[in-house]
Amino acid sequence: MKTKRYSTEPIIGILKETESGQPVKELGRKHGISDATMYNWKSKYGGLTVSDAHRLKALETENLRLKRLVADQAVDIQILKEIVSKKS
Numbered sequence: 001m002k003t004k005r006y007s008t009e010p011i012i013g014i015l016k017e018t019e020s021g022q023p024v025k026e027l028g029r030k031h032g033i034s035d036a037t038m039y040n041w042k043s044k045y046g047g048l049t050v051s052d053a054h055r056l057k058a059l060e061t062e063n064l065r066l067k068r069l070v071a072d073q074a075v076d077i078q079i080l081k082e083i084v085s086k087k088s
Contacts, residue, residue, distance in 0.1 A: 006033075008053040011041050018042070 006014075017027055024038050045053055
């Protein structure tokens with residue numbers, strides 16, 4: 001599994017440096033990241049504050065938990081339907 005080198009706070013800090021007018025290529029060399037990574041971060045974290053990013057992460061985690069719950073329930077329903085159809 002790929003590990004993350006930067007957590008949310010440094011990512012937002014780097015993006016703020018870009019907003020202050022420093023070139024993306026220069027920041028990429030300085031922090032050891034590619035231009036593509038910088039643009040991916042900008043699309044995900046652009047315009048967020050640190051507290052907003054933490055809230056976003058919490059919502060994503062909750063959403064993932066709820067999706068798993070719905071998937072488990074769908075499997076249970078399918079199993080029950082098969083059992084009922086076999087009894088008939």
